[in-house]
Amino acid sequence: MDFLQHNALYVVGIISAVIWLGLFLFMFGIERRLRKLEKES
Amino acid sequence: MKIFRSNIFLWCLGIALAVQVYLSFETPIGGSFGDAAMLKMNGVQDVTPVKATLLSVDSSSALFADFYGDSGRVSVTNGSYGTYSSYRPGDVLVMSVEYQPTRKGFDLVEIIRVNPVMTFPMIQGLGELGRNMLFHVPMSMVAFIAFLFGTIYSILYLIKKDFDYDRRARAASAGGFLFTALATITGSIWARFSWGTFWNWDPRETSIFILLLIYAAYFMLRSLLEESDDKKARIAAVYNIIAFVSVPFLMFVVPRITQSLHPGGGGTEAPILNLSGKTHTAPSLLDMYWISVVLFLMVFLWIKDLYTRILRLQDKQAEQLY
Numbered sequence: 001m002d003f004l005q006h007n008a009l010y011v012v013g014i015i016s017a018v019i020w021l022g023l024f025l026f027m028f029g030i031e032r033r034l035r036k037l038e039k040e041s
Numbered sequence: 042m043k044i045f046r047s048n049i050f051l052w053c054l055g056i057a058l059a060v061q062v063y064l065s066f067e068t069p070i071g072g073s074f075g076d077a078a079m080l081k082m083n084g085v086q087d088v089t090p091v092k093a094t095l096l097s098v099d100s101s102s103a104l105f106a107d108f109y110g111d112s113g114r115v116s117v118t119n120g121s122y123g124t125y126s127s128y129r130p131g132d133v134l135v136m137s138v139e140y141q142p143t144r145k146g147f148d149l150v151e152i153i154r155v156n157p158v159m160t161f162p163m164i165q166g167l168g169e170l171g172r173n174m175l176f177h178v179p180m181s182m183v184a185f186i187a188f189l190f191g192t193i194y195s196i197l198y199l200i201k202k203d204f205d206y207d208r209r210a211r212a213a214s215a216g217g218f219l220f221t222a223l224a225t226i227t228g229s230i231w232a233r234f235s236w237g238t239f240w241n242w243d244p245r246e247t248s249i250f251i252l253l254l255i256y257a258a259y260f261m262l263r264s265l266l267e268e269s270d271d272k273k274a275r276i277a278a279v280y281n282i283i284a285f286v287s288v289p290f291l292m293f294v295v296p297r298i299t300q301s302l303h304p305g306g307g308g309t310e311a312p313i314l315n316l317s318g319k320t321h322t323a324p325s326l327l328d329m330y331w332i333s334v335v336l337f338l339m340v341f342l343w344i345k346d347l348y349t350r351i352l353r354l355q356d357k358q359a360e361q362l363y
Binding site: 009010012013016017020024027028030031034037038041 | 051054055058062065066067169343344347350351354357358
């Protein structure tokens with residue numbers, strides 16, 4: 001708890017980086033599936 | 042467009058993301074000696090981070106010049122974390138200092154960073170909350186650009202009767218809706234810590250809520266219409282154009298002509314877009330801001346491209362079925 005309070009900014013930074021990374025991986029996954037579907041059709 | 046499917050675009054996006062996260066969270070906040078003195082005298086905060094260049098050192102204090110050229114003597118006291126022994130004149134230090142009005146000098150509290158690559162400018166009264174500036178404001182700007190894209194595509198659909206413009210209009214408006222929602226969420230979090238509550242029906246909050254409703258109605262209209270594809274697309278395009286007329290009014294005019302807590306409200310000058318046409322924002326913060334705008338714009342263009350392609354595939358599938 002003490003660690004979280006003293007490093008709040010870095011905790012927020014890491015959480016936001018994880019959200020960004022998750023979003024990018026999700027969109028990249030859609031991109032790959034779309035490319036495959038576009039080739040098929 | 043093919044550019045959004047290229048690896049170069051994805052690499053640029055990744056680099057922009059890394060820079061944005063670095064600027065938003067890793068850069069230390071560095072104000073001026075004037076900020077430190079003013080915040081202490083007004084009772085806002087005792088300790089303020091200051092960015093200054095070391096000019097000279099004596100036994101227990103050092104003379105600094107901040108980026109405005111104002112000089113300040115910062116003394117090492119019993120409560121200070123760190124001394125100046127390992128620094129030379131010319132070094133740039135970001136340090137927490139406390140103003141001492143009796144001797145018009147400063148006490149060193151802590152040395153935060155030495156020769157930083159970049160610092161986040163101090164926004165008086167906001168402190169660390171100011172970092173939200175790199176999320177909330179660019180998201181609002183990208184939302185406006187997205188709605189503008191949607192309207193242009195709707196106009197192009199009405200002129201050329203090409204269904205692809207209808208798909209693009211739908212995708213761009215969806216992107217605009219998403220970024221407006223994100224700007225509302227980040228603004229609401231900001232309001233919680235600056236104004237004391239997540240939501241208080243401030244004119245700015247109310248106008249953005251109405252805007253969200255207007256665009257929610259656009260998507261409802263599209264899904265509820267049972268007309269032919271052409272008629273449906275035409276009605277949606279006309280609605281989209283009319284909806285955009287309200288965007289500048291709800292985004293820029295209403296919050297500026299009413300009494301609002303939001304910057305720019307109640308006749309105050311907004312930091313970036315205002316009637317005088319001058320930006321009231323530190324140049325380094327403005328640079329960081331534009332990098333964020335570019336990042337969010339790239340994310341929007343990617344989302345728009347993905348959604349358009351999904352709609353294209355859906356239509357193709359529907360054509361094959363019937």
